[in-house]
Amino acid sequence: MTSSLKKNSANQYTDEKYRYGFTTSIESEQAPPGLNEEIIHWISEKKNEPTFMLNWRLKCYHAWKKMREPRWSSVHYPPIQYEEIIYYSSAQKQAPKSLDEVDPEILKTFEKLGIPLHEREALAGVAIDAVFDSVSVGTTFKEKLSKLGIIFCSFSEAVQQHPELIQTYLGSVVPYNDNFFAALNSAVFSDGSFCYIPKHTRCPMELSTYFRINAAKTGQFERTLIIADEGSYVSYLEGCTAPMRDENQLHAAVVELVALDRAEIRYSTVQNWYPGDAQGKGGVYNFVTKRGACRGYRSKISWTQVETGSAITWKYPSCILQGDESVGEFYSVAVANHFQQADTGTKMIHLGKNTTSTIISKGISAGQGQNTYRGLVRIQKKAAQARNYTQCDSLLMGSHCSAQTLPSIEVKNPTAKAEHEASTSKISEDQIFYCRQRGLSTEDAVNLIVNGFCKEVFKKLPMEFAVEAQKLLAVTLEGSVG
Amino acid sequence: MNQNREMLAIKNLHACINEKEILKGIELTIRPGEIHAIMGPNGSGKSTLANILAGREYCQVTQGSIMFENQNVLTMAPEERAQRGIFLAFQYPVEIPGVNNAYFLKAALNAQRQSLHEAELDAVDFLELAKIKLKELHMDESILQRSVNEGFSGGEKKKNEILQLVMLNPKLAILDETDSGLDIDALKIVAAGINAWKKADRSVLMVTHYQRLLDYITPDYIHVLIQGKIVKTGGKNLALELEQKGYGNLDSLQLTAMHEQRQ
Numbered sequence: 228m229t230s231s232l233k234k235n236s237a238n239q240y241t242d243e244k245y246r247y248g249f250t251t252s253i254e255s256e257q258a259p260p261g262l263n264e265e266i267i268h269w270i271s272e273k274k275n276e277p278t279f280m281l282n283w284r285l286k287c288y289h290a291w292k293k294m295r296e297p298r299w300s301s302v303h304y305p306p307i308q309y310e311e312i313i314y315y316s317s318a319q320k321q322a323p324k325s326l327d328e329v330d331p332e333i334l335k336t337f338e339k340l341g342i343p344l345h346e347r348e349a350l351a352g353v354a355i356d357a358v359f360d361s362v363s364v365g366t367t368f369k370e371k372l373s374k375l376g377i378i379f380c381s382f383s384e385a386v387q388q389h390p391e392l393i394q395t396y397l398g399s400v401v402p403y404n405d406n407f408f409a410a411l412n413s414a415v416f417s418d419g420s421f422c423y424i425p426k427h428t429r430c431p432m433e434l435s436t437y438f439r440i441n442a443a444k445t446g447q448f449e450r451t452l453i454i455a456d457e458g459s460y461v462s463y464l465e466g467c468t469a470p471m472r473d474e475n476q477l478h479a480a481v482v483e484l485v486a487l488d489r490a491e492i493r494y495s496t497v498q499n500w501y502p503g504d505a506q507g508k509g510g511v512y513n514f515v516t517k518r519g520a521c522r523g524y525r526s527k528i529s530w531t532q533v534e535t536g537s538a539i540t541w542k543y544p545s546c547i548l549q550g551d552e553s554v555g556e557f558y559s560v561a562v563a564n565h566f567q568q569a570d571t572g573t574k575m576i577h578l579g580k581n582t583t584s585t586i587i588s589k590g591i592s593a594g595q596g597q598n599t600y601r602g603l604v605r606i607q608k609k610a611a612q613a614r615n616y617t618q619c620d621s622l623l624m625g626s627h628c629s630a631q632t633l634p635s636i637e638v639k640n641p642t643a644k645a646e647h648e649a650s651t652s653k654i655s656e657d658q659i660f661y662c663r664q665r666g667l668s669t670e671d672a673v674n675l676i677v678n679g680f681c682k683e684v685f686k687k688l689p690m691e692f693a694v695e696a697q698k699l700l701a702v703t704l705e706g707s708v709g
Numbered sequence: 710m711n712q713n714r715e716m717l718a719i720k721n722l723h724a725c726i727n728e729k730e731i732l733k734g735i736e737l738t739i740r741p742g743e744i745h746a747i748m749g750p751n752g753s754g755k756s757t758l759a760n761i762l763a764g765r766e767y768c769q770v771t772q773g774s775i776m777f778e779n780q781n782v783l784t785m786a787p788e789e790r791a792q793r794g795i796f797l798a799f800q801y802p803v804e805i806p807g808v809n810n811a812y813f814l815k816a817a818l819n820a821q822r823q824s825l826h827e828a829e830l831d832a833v834d835f836l837e838l839a840k841i842k843l844k845e846l847h848m849d850e851s852i853l854q855r856s857v858n859e860g861f862s863g864g865e866k867k868k869n870e871i872l873q874l875v876m877l878n879p880k881l882a883i884l885d886e887t888d889s890g891l892d893i894d895a896l897k898i899v900a901a902g903i904n905a906w907k908k909a910d911r912s913v914l915m916v917t918h919y920q921r922l923l924d925y926i927t928p929d930y931i932h933v934l935i936q937g938k939i940v941k942t943g944g945k946n947l948a949l950e951l952e953q954k955g956y957g958n959l960d961s962l963q964l965t966a967m968h969e970q971r972q
């Protein structure tokens with residue numbers, strides 16, 4: 228938590244003091260801790276939002292007030308003090324002025340990942356100067372896209388420039404009262420990404436938040452909305468491929484995807500938020516709601532995720548297969564090392580005829596890590612001939628970690644079929660010895676075996692991302708065996 | 710004896726698995742170019758000896774020494790032994806799901822080259838070499854694209870071991886029952902592959918139960934291992950004798966006597 232938060236939370240607020248704190252905070256462009264209607268008004272005003280946005284935020288806030296934090300998952304953590312969180316701060320955090328000021332641990336990881344120097348600066352949040360030519364990169368890339376009619380901008384910008392799209396689609400996939408964290412995000416989200424691909428347009432490059440985040444740092448409540456119009460295609464990469472050691476603990480993001488007739492969205496994530504130290508201290512709580520709606524005939528949404536970071540991951544990227552013959556996919560690698568807890572999976576909701584879904588989940592547990600796959604495949608009455616294939620594999624490294632698989636399958640149409648396979652394996656001494664007998668070090672052997680385990684997922688990632696994911700996995704699991 | 714002429718020298722080797730003594734004083738010397746066979750009943754310690762040479766950790770050496778090219782093997786990590794040229798073809802090759810066979814072989818080869826300060830092979834050179842070797846072993850190229858030993862038949866696994874052997878080109882090849890699981894044609898091919906690989910300075914230590922392998926790879930020496938001791942050593946004809954009479958008639962008194970004589 229930030230230092231100002233520490234200071235404030237030491238005080239007991241009476242209503243009066245609260246208001247007082249409020250005014251002084253306005254001067255510093257930072258809301259006082261806690262959440263109430265006034266703060267929602269203030270956020271919306273700061274962002275100069277149209278009334279429909281304010282009303283929506285208020286509606287979400289009231290819904291959230293009535294909700295309770297979900298307790299059904301397998302993750303354990305001390306209660307989150309929502310009244311101590313600062314929900315809006317426009318003042319940029321003090322960015323380090325050069326790499327010399329960045330935590331050497333982070334720099335070591337960058338080095339291992341082979342990230343070029345200028346990127347390291349950007350990722351570490353070093354104030355961008357002439358060294359990092361992000362401005363020109365950003366511009367050429369934006370021009371190219373706008374020629375095709377593709378909109379790719381920050382969420383705030385989209386609210387100003389394309390309110391009609393926001394009004395149509397915001398909350399249309401993840402309803403404002405979907406769950407506790409989504410409702411909270413909806414009420415207070417500070418920024419995020421927006422993307423619209425027009426009809427029959429194939430986005431010529433992988434769109435990445437990476438470029439955008441350099442331009443404007445998004446907060447802990449970020450929101451992404453991607454709309455692929457009829458016959459369009461987009462591949463979107465979300466990622467922080469390096470650990471951003473964030474002082475704030477709670478991340479509650481929402482991602483909504485909409486695919487219309489014959490449109491395809493591929494959404495890839497490499498998540499490596501700070502996982503806490505080896506003793507389980509610190510780390511990010513990552514409570515994320517990601518959902519895609521395959522609205523159109525033959526539309527397709529594909530989620531690929533490599534989750535190596537965060538102390539807690541609570542995340543179920545899902546697909547609602549409304550359009551006939553639409554396709555949903557979920558490919559996931561989730562790692563829980565040291566004291567990390569991952570509770571992740573997907574939901575595939577089959578509504579249309581001949582819809583198909585594929586779920587490939589690979590969970591890796593090491594140290595004291597705890598990894599849960601939680602999935603739901605629901606095939607509704609009208610989803611004739613729907614098909615699902617699910618495969619959940621767990622890999623255990625060491626004897627203090629755990630893995631569990633909790634699939635739930637509901638089939639309401641007799642012509643539909645759902646298949647489920649699950650396995651749990653250990654990296655065996657035999658495998659490691661076999662590799663070492665051929666001249667490989669223990670570490671290389673472990674990496675080889677783990678990469679083999681994750682292969683089906685890695686091959687779904689765009690090339691450069693796959694390479695980074697592999698390296699990241701190696702760094703994350705370093706020293707887990709032997 | 711000229712020390713330099715010894716490739717492998719095992720002296721008074723005692724070893725335990727879970728506190729149980731499995732090897733009870735092994736003496737064995739292999740010179741460059743020699744082929745040695747080890748035979749013996751199930752559970753006598755043949756694989757244990759092979760595993761100890763390769764550096765398997767669950768086998769604890771309690772006494773004795775192993776020297777390879779005048780270096781103490783016992784202090785070396787398994788990968789170092791491999792890099793120095795000790796190769797073990799496993800009795801039960803291990804499956805590594807999802808790891809491409811070609812990738813694995815290339816990684817192994819380059820780990821070895823790196824340790825010898827040689828330049829790494831790139832994908833093109835590697836593939837060229839692999840294709841030559843595959844042809845020699847009458848193996849299909851498709852094996853390169855499969856996962857290491859995953860879903861391989863028993864025979865395919867053994868062949869894959871030999872592919873690795875000829876690719877890595879070690880100095881000492883330890884073959885643990887490489888013949889079992891091979892049909893007669895495959896056996897001939899594998900034997901031909903090993904013979905083609907084995908040059909004047911390369912040595913072989915092969916564990917087998919059957920004469921038929923020895924028909925194709927002629928050993929210089931045959932050792933009989935019973936209950937953790939080499940009780941008899943002879944020439945290539947010893948195997949025929951054993952095949953006829955079995956191990957049973959080497960009764961224990963005789964064994965001890967013979968063993969003491971050797972020492």
Ligand SMILES: Nc1ncnc2c1ncn2[C@@H]1O[C@H](COP(=O)(O)OP(=O)(O)OP(=O)(O)O)[C@@H](O)[C@H]1O
Nearest residue numbers: 726727731749750751752753754755756757758767
């Ligand atoms: N990992 C292990 N744990 C416990 N005991 C073991 C282990 N490996 C081998 N042993 C024991 O050591 C003894 C020797 O086994 P080893 O595998 O060396 O026999 P072998 O001569 O190779 O037999 P075979 O001809 O059946 O392959 C046996 O009693 C076996 O049960």
Ligand SMILES: [Mg+2]
Nearest residue numbers: 755756757800
């Ligand atoms: Mg054996």
